[in-house]
Amino acid sequence: MNNFSPQRVRFNPHRMTLREKFWQMNWMLIGLITICASVGFIMLYSAANGSIDPWAQRQMVRFGIGFAMMVTVALVDIRIWMRYAYSFYIVAMVLLVAVEVVGSVGMGAQRWIDLGIVQLQPSEVMKISLILALARYFHGATIQEVGRPLFLLPPLVMVFAPAVLVLKQPDLGTALMLIAGGGAIFFLAGVRMWKFGLVLAAAIGSVPIAWQFLRQYQKNRVLIFLNPEADPLGTGYHITQSKIALGSGGLFGKGFLQGTQSHLNFLPEKQTDFIFTMLAEETGMVGGLFLLGIYVLILAYGYAIALRSRSQFGRLVALGVTVTFFLYVFINIAMVMGLIPVVGVPLPLISYGGTAMLTLMIGFGLMMSVYIHRDVVIGRRGSSEEG
Amino acid sequence: MNRDNDRAKLFSRRAAMLAGGKLALLSTLVGRMYYLQVVEAERYHMMAEDNRISLRLLPPPRGRIVDRNDVAMAVNHQNYRVLVVAEQTSNLDATLDALSKIVPISESERARIFRDVRRRRRFVPVTVRENLSWEDVARIEVNAPDLPGVQIDVGLSRFYPLHELGAHILGYVAAVSEQDLTGDPLLELPGFRIGKAGVERIYDLPLRGKGGTSQVEVNAVGRVIRELARDEGQPGSELRLTLDLDLQAYAAQRLGEESASVVVMDIHNGDILVMASTPSFDPNAFNRGLTTQEWKALISNPKAPLTNKSITGQYAPGSTYKMIVTMAAMEAGVITPEQTIYCPGHMSLGNARFHCWKHGGHGAMNMKDALKHSCDVWFYEVGRRLGPDRIAEMAKRFGLGEHTGIDLPTERPGVIPTRAWKRGALGQAWYPGETLVNSIGQGFVLTTPLQLCVMTARIANGGHAVVPHVARDMLVDGQLVPRPAKEAPPIGVSRQALLQAQRGMNAVTNEAGGTAYRARIGIEGMEMAGKTGTAQVRRITMREREGGVRRNEDLPWNQRDHALFVGYAPVSAPRWAIAVVVEHGGGGSAVAAPIARDIMLELQRRERMRNQPIAAVPEQQADASSLRHDHVHDGQCCGGSAPEESA
Secondary structure, three states, X not given: OOOOOOOOOOOOOOOOOHHHHHHHOOHHHHHHHHHHHHHHHHHHHHHOOOOOOOOHHHHHHHHHHHHHHHHHHHHOOHHHHHHOHHHHHHHHHHHHHHHHHHOEEEOOEEEEEEOOOOEXXXXXXXXXXXXHHHHHHHHOOOHHHHOOHHHHHHHHHHHHHHHHHHHHOOOHHHHHHHHHHHHHHHHHHOOOHHHHHHHHHHHXXXXXXHHHHOOHHHHHHHHHHHOHXXXXXXXXXHHHHHHHHHHHHOOOXXXXXXXXXXXXXXXXXXXXXXXXXXXXXXXXXXXXXXXXXXXXXXXXXXXXXXXXXXXXXXXXXXXXXXXXXXXXXXXXXXXXXXXXXXXXXXXXXXXXXXXXXXXXXXXXXXXXXXXXXXXXXXXXXXXXXXX | OHHHHHHHHHHHHHHHHHHHHHHHHHHHHHHHHHHHHHHOHHHHHHHHHHHHEEEEEEOOOOOOEXXXXXXXXXXXXXXXXXXXXXXXXOOHHHHHHHHHOOOOOOHHHHHHHHHHHHHOOOOOOEEXXXXXXXXXXXXXXXXXXXXXXXXXXXXXXXXXXXXXXXXXXXXXXXXXXXXXXXXXHHHHOOXXXXXEXXXXXXXXXXHHOEOEEEEXXXXXXXXXXXXXXXXXXXXXXXXXXXXXXXXXXXXXXXXXXXXXXXXXXXXXXXXXXXXXXXXXXXXXXXXXXXXXXXXXXXXXXXXXXOOOHHXXXXXXXXXXXXXXXXXXXXXXXXXXXXXXXXXXXXXXXXXXXXXXXXXXXXXXXXXXXXXXXXXXXXXXXXXXXXXXXXXXXXHHHOOOOOOOOOOXXXXXXXXXXXXXXXXXXXXXXXXXXXXXXXXXXXXXXXXOHHHHHHHXXXXXXXXXXXXXXXXXXXXXXXXXXXXXXXXXXXXXXXXXXXXXXXXXXXXXXXXXXXXXXXXXXXXXXXOOEEEEEEEOOOOHHHOOOOOOOOOOOOOHHHHOOEEEEEEEEOOOOOOEEEEEEEXXXXXXXXXXXXXXXXXXXXXXXXXXXXXXXXXXXXXOOOOOXXXXXXXXXXXXXXXXXXXXXXX
């Protein structure tokens, strides 16, 4: 199995020193992430009417912690991540069940476990754990195995078990992200297209049944999405005001700190879910496109890393993280523009909040770990195969 | 090796498809962004401006109302209110408890405050109490540290400093009701008041002024962030009335407890100097809001304090109608001034006998003496010769039986009966007996005190169609415009006819034996001519007075005659006319005439004082060649001496 070209093997990829790993880190990606987070700091500064208190400063601290975690995760050997992939998944499942039992009620949904210092959101842990677990499962699978329906049953359970738990919390946005992210890994692993068609058809068929299980506020959100003008002061208020803010921003925006919709509080949740609206109101379409451009570059790096990885595990992890990141971006922006119903998904790296930030930074850490260990060949059981 | 290569190829293919899908989705985002921020930008920009800019109306201060001498009748008082802002106090209950030690707050008020607080946003002040005294304001200010969230606010509210005086002419302002809404946003302001009666109602538009606006930036919950622009609007115009409030006060005081009306007007320009109606009411109560008890008390008072009897009360004119009959007779030529009619004390018509007020009869009466003694038989006979229609035709020329056109609401037209009227209104033919009754101002005929005053003015001013008014300026397109000083058009009654009426009226007050001789003004140059009247109230339903009075048949007061008097002065050069009606007052000569005399004397005294402030002199005025009708009452001469016929 050892057929590395001499140019690419400057050192043994299986035994890199920390120093070597450090220099292998993808500094352009780190730069893009930092630019993105800085845009977030600036918008949080504006959201507080030109003050670093209460949001911008804390967000910087969080980013600092997240940054440290990203670097740490990146430097850990990819084989270790693979070895403990199922363990992480099980821990995350236990936490998800625990949140059902001892979860504290926040924002009308049971999502957090209070650990005293920090509030742990198991669904966020699950986003990463699921990618790792699925990547490990499909890492050792041959194309023939992937083609067998029975072989696909365990990973399906791995996706839907946490999704159902999250949906019960209820957190529709995260549940959808888990299913979509998991589905993307299935897709990348080579599951046949018609099988997706089958699942999709089944999903559409079950919409009337699923509708029964939605909470009233979730039903309202969907109904209001379909016809926001029906209730301009009630549930439709969020969407309508967000569209007004976006539209009134125009091409070049109203200017930094000048967003009337945001600063006069017509825009709800402007520091969290609706922060993109505020950005687009104050900096216009130009600002919005700038941020989208950075996101696209980050996504492109994800692809580059995935395609350069020599292990299936690495490829799946890198694109799994990329897909999750994309889902954050798309769901949030589509939501604030009124393209999809209001679901509580933050704008990655920008929205105020610790858990999503940490999830993403760990995700980027994994991505970089894949990059650093791109030439490591991993055996079916996670051990290196050196021969 | 192969296996991994295949997998890597499949992975790459799938990754490319996934990337394509992502790009497609991102493109929809960009497309949506373009749609919202470029295509629809203008629309959303307008909506954002609508969101943040709120137009606040600034109510204009209402115009003052003053009398002809600048005495304020309606002003705007500073109204101190105590407000509470819920978000500024941690415990609203405790704050109200502390506040109630200074101004009492009843349980129902407290409930209302809590209701208002719940309904509005936490930062919107809620009124606790209005119309605070200055002492209360001071005590609240001193205790401010113990009263978190409590504010004192100053607003303007209408105040009528003279209370009852002139209330019927002023009217009042009150809260806007549903049917008052015209689309003017001012009317929708909470607490805005509009004129509901009197000149406050007729001249409401100029008094109201134009509302200003304040453009403010508001946040999502409606809190004002800053003011962007301000337009002060236009305060209401000041309204000057023709009333002389001193004289009005004198008249009201002279009427005392009677249920009565006095109207005094300038016979040349129509200025109403006095329009008193007793009893009166305090218009401030309407602005403040009447309690049920107050309202019931006003409504059930048999003397109808809310009714302006001068324009709304309709009374049989009684003998004050006799000038109309006299002039109709002159114009029709059914009798000459010198021809006499014998009064035996009654007149028979068919089976019925019609009595003169004087039992023994007056004997032979010529035209002037008929008026002087108010001989009913003379008028029965003349009326019989004339018929009702010719009398009515004359009455109309003097403004009876139709609205005078005064600038006050709720004026009633009265009734001047004709054959056609009776057929139309009652569906019955005219009976001959009714002609006789009609000739002495009884029966169907009804007039308001103002109409009687206008009639007298037109007799005194030489037959000009003067129209009364209470405001100096008139209303044109919602603006106050000075009245053009043009002479009223003639009513087409001959000098001879007018002269006979004037001579008769002069005899009533200034010749011994006249029905109001005792109520004469014995001062040279101030003499008053007039005519008494006593209207029978035979049935309670005859009282045609408008208003809320319900019958109270047990009261003998209700059965008594109305006392009337009309007059003008000075005889030598007439300037003012007066009409007095005292409901159930008794006889015109005994009750109404003295009231008229006192008021006309007071008016002329004041006028003389004003013109000669240093020496109030009765000597230097019209010389002896002025009226001495007692010299000519034999009927020999008429043409030479007619100075009372004003040119």
